[in-house]
Amino acid sequence: xxxxxxLGFLFATLFVGVxxxxxxxxxxxxxxxxxxxxxxxxxxxxxxxxxxxPRSLYDGQPDGTGDLIGIRSKAxxxxxxxxxxxxxxxxxxxxxxxxxxxxxxxxxxxxIFGTMADFNALVNTFHNKGLKVxxxxxxxxxxxxxxxxxxxxxxxxxxxxxxxWAKPKNVLDDGTPxxxxxWLSVFRGSAWTWNKDRGEFYYHQFLAEQPDLNYRDPxxxxxxxxxxxxxxxxxxxxxxxxxxxxxxxxxxxxxDEPVASDSDITDPDEYNYLNHTYTINQPETxxxxxxxxHLLDKYPDxxxxxxxxxxxxxxxxxxxxxxxxxxxxFPFNFLLIDNLQNRSQLTGHTLRSTIGLWLDSMPExxxxxxxxxxxxxxxxxSRLGTDLVxxxxxxxxxxxxxxxxxxxxxxxxxxxxxxxxxxxxxxGCRWGPQHYQEHSRDPARTxxxxxxxxxxxxxxxxxxxxxxxxxxxxxNVEAQTKAKNSHLKIYKDLTKLRxxxxxxxxxxxFPLVTEDIFSFLRYVEESETYMLVINTSEEDLExxxxxxxxxxxxxxxxxxxxxxxxxxxxxxxxxxxxLSKLPLxxxxxxxxxxxx
Ligand code: TEU
Numbered sequence: 366x367x368x369x370x371x372l373g374f375l376f377a378t379l380f381v382g383v384x385x386x387x388x389x390x391x392x393x394x395x396x397x398x399x400x401x402x403x404x405x406x407x408x409x410x411x412x413x414x415x416x417x418x419p420r421s422l423y424d425g426q427p428d429g430t431g432d433l434i435g436i437r438s439k440a441x442x443x444x445x446x447x448x449x450x451x452x453x454x455x456x457x458x459x460x461x462x463x464x465x466x467x468x469x470x471x472x473x474x475x476x477i478f479g480t481m482a483d484f485n486a487l488v489n490t491f492h493n494k495g496l497k498v499x500x501x502x503x504x505x506x507x508x509x510x511x512x513x514x515x516x517x518x519x520x521x522x523x524x525x526x527x528x529x530w531a532k533p534k535n536v537l538d539d540g541t542p543x544x545x546x547x548w549l550s551v552f553r554g555s556a557w558t559w560n561k562d563r564g565e566f567y568y569h570q571f572l573a574e575q576p577d578l579n580y581r582d583p584x585x586x587x588x589x590x591x592x593x594x595x596x597x598x599x600x601x602x603x604x605x606x607x608x609x610x611x612x613x614x615x616x617x618x619x620x621d622e623p624v625a626s627d628s629d630i631t632d633p634d635e636y637n638y639l640n641h642t643y644t645i646n647q648p649e650t651x652x653x654x655x656x657x658x659h660l661l662d663k664y665p666d667x668x669x670x671x672x673x674x675x676x677x678x679x680x681x682x683x684x685x686x687x688x689x690x691x692x693x694x695f696p697f698n699f700l701l702i703d704n705l706q707n708r709s710q711l712t713g714h715t716l717r718s719t720i721g722l723w724l725d726s727m728p729e730x731x732x733x734x735x736x737x738x739x740x741x742x743x744x745x746x747s748r749l750g751t752d753l754v755x756x757x758x759x760x761x762x763x764x765x766x767x768x769x770x771x772x773x774x775x776x777x778x779x780x781x782x783x784x785x786x787x788x789x790x791x792x793g794c795r796w797g798p799q800h801y802q803e804h805s806r807d808p809a810r811t812x813x814x815x816x817x818x819x820x821x822x823x824x825x826x827x828x829x830x831x832x833x834x835x836x837x838x839x840x841n842v843e844a845q846t847k848a849k850n851s852h853l854k855i856y857k858d859l860t861k862l863r864x865x866x867x868x869x870x871x872x873x874x875f876p877l878v879t880e881d882i883f884s885f886l887r888y889v890e891e892s893e894t895y896m897l898v899i900n901t902s903e904e905d906l907e908x909x910x911x912x913x914x915x916x917x918x919x920x921x922x923x924x925x926x927x928x929x930x931x932x933x934x935x936x937x938x939x940x941x942x943x944l945s946k947l948p949l950x951x952x953x954x955x956x957x958x959x960x961x
Contacts, residue, residue, distance in 0.1 A: 414452055
């Protein structure tokens with residue numbers, strides 16, 4: 366009896382084993398076993414990052430300036446938009462000389478934006494809606510009203526060396542002290558200001574009201590790590606690091622920077638008059654950045670985005686780190702801003718080379734990102750043309766990588782004319798009434814246009830801190846929500862599409878690029894292939910995509926999305942179009958599904 370049981374058990378085991386082996390061989394041979402869908406990518410790879418300029422999103426406590434209650438009340442809007450992370454430009458305590466980029470308390474909220482309780486509530490609401498919250502971290506400088514600076518003036522320890530102080534190079538006969546070197550402020554003029562109480566100059570890369578912190582003092586490094594920890598412990602999801610390349614300067618303050626020989630700038634007060642060999646991208650910056658990275662890595666799923674404005678792409682790439690050292694998750698890719706400043710610079714070829722430059726320069730294994738605009742630059746719709754709004758959103762949201770959308774880009778907001786009297790931006794003000802328009806950043810910072818009621822539904826107060834763009838009557842969220850076709854609707858379709866596997870992990874290729882055409886493919890082998898085609902010219906064209914393509918394209922494709930400017934029946938979404946006779950209006954983006 367016992368033997369029979371043992372034999373039976375052995376047979377049963379053998380039988381099950383054989384079945385398993387057959388099954389494994391069968392599925393392996395066919396290769397059809399679906400991959401388990403594990404979404405283990407960090408959030409910043411899955412998400413669109415949406416930049417909020419807090420003064421301008423929504424005025425929840427009506428006084429004409431946006432605030433945290435206002436931003437929180439737009440959580441529903443943002444989650445419906447389909448963005449995954451919201452980066453807030455600075456909301457810290459500040460005298461607002463540079464609208465929040467001059468901070469007098471790194472761990473408190475400015476009353477103009479609300480209270481810490483408002484902030485906590487915002488983080489809660491956003492997290493409940495699946496939205497991450499990314500803070501602006503401004504480590505290079507503080508406000509001159511920060512208690513550290515006030516104590517540093519008085520040489521009160523440990524604050525004595527918190528800032529970069531220097532003796533004059535010499536003193537003129539009339540008693541005027543001369544700065545230690547020729548270094549310039551980004552906002553023009555000498556980067557040194559004399560402090561008579563301390564009897565020394567202090568260095569400021571930006572405004573005199575923004576003294577640079579001295580990272581050669583270990584106390585400063587510690588203090589700023591405490592700042593990061595403070596916000597991480599509150600549950601924020603990461604940081605955008607401001608002005609990172611300016612963090613260190615050479616130790617020897619007697620060194621003058623050389624005049625830029627390759628530039629046509631003749632005004633010696635202008636920042637780019639000099640080559641910044643001694644004041645940017647110093648090796649010590651990377652050591653500090655690495656420490657911040659380590660600190661963030663103690664918390665799960667945090668992002669570190671670095672602001673590095675530099676026209677040498679290899680310099681910018683250093684901020685990614687490499688395959689052994691991780692630094693920022695990405696430095697912002699400003700190439701689409703720097704290389705494409707106006708429509709005449711935009712062609713199929715320049716788009717291809719600009720995009721390729723980033724992709725090809727990135728260190729192995731790193732993740733791209735795409736920026737069309739921000740609070741420091743003119744709005745993309747005005748720079749490149751309102752006809753291109755949808756095409757450019759399609760491009761940045763469907764290329765591999767993380768798109769960074771500046772508030773209002775989803776509805777195609779344009780630059781606003783701001784008179785000299787209304788100008789607020791210190792960068793504009795410093796150029797005076799004749800030249801402020803070339804330098805002011807105000808036109809891109811005006812209130813979000815929510816509806817066509819007075820002041821665009823941004824506030825119930827009587828005024829706004831910057832004027833509302835008069836085009837709000839037609840260009841606003843409500844109108845675009847009601848319209849059959851709108852920039853906003855396309856934007857939402859794009860954030861949905863991005864969730865498809867092919868846009869998350871698919872390959873990319875550039876099948877056809879000419880002066881007038883930019884195109885790319887996203888595809889998964891033996892699965893679907895999408896093709897985005899953009900007419901970069903200023904004329905309506907009928908394109909033959911077979912002409913000049915570097916792969917064999919099918920005869921037809923199915924329209925998935927098209928720019929709102931295209932009203933032709935031929936290209937209605939869902940219709941099959943002939944790729945050898947494809948009508949595209951000027952600036953149009955057309956997304957096709959191909960069967961290859
Ligand atoms: O910008 C850093 C910076 O280099 C900018 O000054 C940029 O070159 C310029 O705005 C282009 O017009 C950051 C912030 O983004 C900016 O808003 C602040 O004014 C600046 O830092 C100082 O904190």
